[in-house]
Amino acid sequence: MKIAIVCYPTFGGSGVVATELGIALANRGHEVHFVTYRQPVRLELLNNNIFFHEVHVPEYPLFHYQPYELALSSKLVDTIKLHEIDLLHVHYAIPHAYAGYMAKKMLEEEGIYVPMITTLHGTDITLVGKHPFYKPAVTFSINQSDVVTSVSESLKKRTLETFDIKGEIEVIPNFIDTNKYKNNFTDCQRSKMATDEERIVTHISNFRKVKRIPDVIRVFHKIQSTLPAKLIMVGEGPEKEGAEKLCEALGISDRVIFLGNSNEIDKILCFSDLFLLPSESESFGLAALEAMVNRVPVISSNAGGIPEVNNHGVTGFLSEIGAIDDMAKNAIAILENDDTLETFKMNAIREAHKFDIQKVVPLYEEVYERAHKSRLSNA
Numbered sequence: 001m002k003i004a005i006v007c008y009p010t011f012g013g014s015g016v017v018a019t020e021l022g023i024a025l026a027n028r029g030h031e032v033h034f035v036t037y038r039q040p041v042r043l044e045l046l047n048n049n050i051f052f053h054e055v056h057v058p059e060y061p062l063f064h065y066q067p068y069e070l071a072l073s074s075k076l077v078d079t080i081k082l083h084e085i086d087l088l089h090v091h092y093a094i095p096h097a098y099a100g101y102m103a104k105k106m107l108e109e110e111g112i113y114v115p116m117i118t119t120l121h122g123t124d125i126t127l128v129g130k131h132p133f134y135k136p137a138v139t140f141s142i143n144q145s146d147v148v149t150s151v152s153e154s155l156k157k158r159t160l161e162t163f164d165i166k167g168e169i170e171v172i173p174n175f176i177d178t179n180k181y182k183n184n185f186t187d188c189q190r191s192k193m194a195t196d197e198e199r200i201v202t203h204i205s206n207f208r209k210v211k212r213i214p215d216v217i218r219v220f221h222k223i224q225s226t227l228p229a230k231l232i233m234v235g236e237g238p239e240k241e242g243a244e245k246l247c248e249a250l251g252i253s254d255r256v257i258f259l260g261n262s263n264e265i266d267k268i269l270c271f272s273d274l275f276l277l278p279s280e281s282e283s284f285g286l287a288a289l290e291a292m293v294n295r296v297p298v299i300s301s302n303a304g305g306i307p308e309v310n311n312h313g314v315t316g317f318l319s320e321i322g323a324i325d326d327m328a329k330n331a332i333a334i335l336e337n338d339d340t341l342e343t344f345k346m347n348a349i350r351e352a353h354k355f356d357i358q359k360v361v362p363l364y365e366e367v368y369e370r371a372h373k374s375r376l377s378n379a
Helices: 013-027 068-083 093-108 135-143 153-162 213-224 240-250 265-269 286-293 324-335 338-355 357-378
Strands: 002-006 031-036 050-054 087-091 116-120 147-150 199-204 229-234 256-260 274-277 298-301 316-319
Touching (some): 002 013, 002 068, 013 031, 013 050, 013 087, 013 116, 013 286, 031 068, 050 068, 068 093, 116 153, 213 229, 298 324, 338 357
Parallel strands (some): 002 031, 199 229, 199 274, 274 298
């Protein structure tokens, strides 16, 4: 099958999932065409079944904001016609589903019918989508999709509560390629980050307010006051500067390492003992899953889709949003005993394998087949 995928080409969860899905589909024999404004960060190598089509937005002084949706829909029309695409899979309701709908309508004028699958990932629903300026467009885009999927039961529930959705929403969880994490590093370079006596705690995110970065720092502050520990902060975003200042104020700057964005998350997690994710909202918690597949237990908030990933008392612990003392107490309970830590590590990787990509991709292929049959009946 020939599939066009539209996504954000960034470090964010939706872009990573879309890219990994495309790579897996290509490995299973499908022809995959990525259509976006830059080559996705996880798309390191193109192969015989993967193609990238860059969306160029011409600069016109007439526009205060350049019309990306218009450029994207036009590029989709050209790509679908030139490569005889069978279906369109867009990740994020706006602007991608909106542009996808416009492309579909333009193609229908030429007698070409292409079904559109829309996958909802999170902030397209919980943040941007519910804004009064965008809500009508988001509702319309979802309802005009041939199939709608959500990455968690929690996100599905919030979507149905927030928007007037006419059709079904199918839950297909995010996934992880467990084969990529079977590397047994002979040298994790742990000694560069901490001494043998210190536990290593890690946080990875885009440092937005919803991630509650100050909570990460404050939880760690309590951890390191009880046992020797270092904190590794991975990512970039608007909350980073404030986090650095908070570390200075708490007198723990020498115990916190800010690494910025990284393409070597697995190498960082290979020497981590605990992962902190105190987010106010997470549609799924992909960062937690990446930690778990690297044998890293998770201390997280009981928010959004995280409980569908982090099994309380098994792979880590869940606490109410902002419950810093409880998170710190649970973290110390895992870290202070080697045997306890090892048990949680083994549980984490075992649970992560339930979300292996080889179990999830067939669910998307099922959706594709159903949509493709619909296309043939409309042709």
